């Protein structure tokens with residue numbers, strides 16, 4: 001069987017075997033409805049409580065502020081749309097960035113159709129915003145600021161703690177899309193003044209279709225989904241108990257791994273591998289990085305090669321050798337349009353159409369970094385012979 005080197009962990013990850021086992025046990029044994037009054041319902045509720053507790057511990061927040069939902073897309077829709085709608089009497093101005101995930105940007109588009117005004121902060125060539133631009137965008141009628149923690153295409157880290165300080169006296173709601181940072185970087189919503197935080201299970205070796213929105217107790221936002229009184233009346237629908245328990249398990253494993261790894265290495269496990277991969281990649285002639293992705297302390301590398309302007313062709317060449325990556329962001333990589341993120345940071349055509357994203361996960365091994373770089377080098381050479 002051909003080896004598989006999976007470097008598309010920002011799109012999704014392989015579920016940790018322990019998390020999968022947990023799901024299996026719940027699907028087959030502890031399958032009660034957590035709202036049921038009998039013992040099986042109580043057992044299921046216990047699983048939710050345990051997951052909430054693990055996540056609360058990691059984020060250093062009260063577990064009761066964690067509200068489970070179907071993932072990052074729902075959490076972003078919920079936070080952005082409902083926070084704006086709830087506070088529209090106070091004002092109709094919202095602030096975000098031009099490089100947010102499409103689930104956030106689409107929520108803002110809907111709000112614009114409802115009469116809200118949105119300021120989209122620009123980014124520089126590293127994908128970073130200017131805090132001065134943020135300060136001057138804040139107005140009397142600004143009610144919500146929504147900024148991602150880590151960009152899913154370039155790995156750029158946004159200074160959430162500093163932004164929290166700027167917003168402290170502005171009397172606005174602060175939402176952070178933490179989908180690409182949760183479980184990889186420290187994320188402390190309460191300490192940083194973040195009111196709403198979205199995160200997702202399948203980016204940290206948990207299952208797809210599960211995630212959560214942390215809602216600070218001081219902030220009022222109505223539910224997006226209405227029906228039964230689940231999740232403290234904030235999100236209706238029978239909870240995905242197997243998925244939620246596996247999210248808790250995956251988060252616990254990732255937190256443990258990082259504690260163990262940083263005991264003997266300066267870097268986190270994925271950053272350690274990123275450095276090794278970058279060392280090999282930098283030897284390939286004509287390699288360039290988008291958004292300074294080689295410099296960010298996140299497990300994402302966005303790169304392009306001189307003479308390679310069809311990323312999809314290259315991606316399929318990699319696949320022939322068992323290497324799996326993305327072109328741009330996986331969520332819209334089936335669309336022909338170039339990435340809005342790379343456009344926003346002013347990437348020129350070759351960088352836009354030839355962009356490949358490599359993203360490292362906790363199940364990658366050190367030896368795979370050299371193998372992946374060899375496959376990339378070989379494929380780029382073949383591409384140039386065929387197309388140049």
Ligand SMILES: Cc1ncc(COP(=O)(O)O)c(C=O)c1O
Nearest residue numbers: 071072073101152177179180200
């Ligand atoms: C930054 C970011 N936000 C939100 C999402 C959506 O999360 P989900 O796939 O859980 O809906 C993604 C997924 O790629 C993402 O990268």
